[in-house]
Amino acid sequence: MGHDMSRQCLKPGRPDVVETNPDDATYTVISELTLTVGRSDDNTLIACAVDHPSLTPGEKWTEQPIRVLFTPDVTIQPQNDLPREGEKFIIQCIGNGNPKPTSYVWQKKDGELPLLAKVDGSFLLFEMLNKSDNGVYLCQADNGIGKMQGEYTLLVQDGPDNIADPTAMSTSSGVDHAVIGGVVAVIVFILLCLLIVLGRYLIRHKGTYLTHEAKGCDDAPDADTAIINAEGGHSGAEDKKEYFI
Known part of the structure; x- marks a missing residue:
């Protein structure tokens, strides 16, 4: 390195060491940098530039990547x-x-x-x-x-073509049959109740019709008179009665 030449690093370190060259009127300047690195510093570039009156800024510089193990x-x-x-x-x-x-x-x-x-x-x-x-x-x-x-x-999930357990299918089928049997029993019971109610209604309706049909027949001397009485003609017959004084 030339006379009075110094080397400056981008990060501060310990003071530079200046050594004279015995066979030349020049000096060697050693700058040392100590860093504490981590895994995130791997491949980080460290640059060093030389500053001297005979050089333009940035003319002499070098860089080195850090290899962190x-x-x-x-x-x-x-x-x-x-x-x-x-x-x-x-x-x-x-x-x-x-x-x-x-x-x-x-x-x-x-x-x-x-x-x-x-x-x-x-x-x-x-x-x-x-x-x-x-x-x-x-x-x-x-x-x-x-x-x-x-x-x-x-954690293995069920496959798309997973076959169900036959025992589970049998149990499920038995439950379904029991439910269907219960529903059928309820329907049959309801139908029987409806038939009983309908039968009682028909019996009562028929009795009323017969009673109405026989109305006025007890006092009628013949069939024509009975029909007239049943149709309300009894009161008309009374209107036709003649009274003698």
């Missing part, structure tokens, strides 16, 4: 949000770390992996879902820096 974050992503019985289903273990995870370990909490479940790296494949597959599945990702674990709760 950290253990992976782990999430488990299902193929869809509605796993159905009898269908194929896949869940994937996603590890976000630096470096990228190279090892995945699958297991089922409080049990063993189903026989029809196959591990393919970060994927767990179910060839045919069953209600017995329900449970919590764990995936551990390892990237050499550390290990982290994620979990997923599988």
Whole structure:
């Protein structure tokens, strides 16, 4: 570096170190920057620019990305949000770390992996879902820096072509027959009651008709007189009576 040249970094650090060059009338200035970084600082660019009267601003500068190593974050992503019985289903273990995870370990909490479940790296494949597959599945990702674990709760839903239990169908059929039998019994009872009421009405109506028809026949000397009396002609006969003094 040239005489009196200094190097300035974008972030403040400890004081610069100035060294003379024994075989040249120049100086070397060393600026050091100490940072506390986290996983969010990975790939962040750090720039350093040289400021000197012989240079225009920004003429000499460089930048370097920060590489932060950290253990992976782990999430488990299902193929869809509605796993159905009898269908194929896949869940994937996603590890976000630096470096990228190279090892995945699958297991089922409080049990063993189903026989029809196959591990393919970060994927767990179910060839045919069953209600017995329900449970919590764990995936551990390892990237050499550390290990982290994620979990997923599988709850298998009824399939679209699920066949009902024959016992349940028989029970339901028995209940339906009982209900139908009760309804029929009520209808028959109502019909019987209507027939009884109708019969009593007809009997009473017929008695009244006969009594009305016989009215005036007891005092009539013949049939014609009886008809006249029944039609109210009795009073007319009285009007035709002759009185002798």
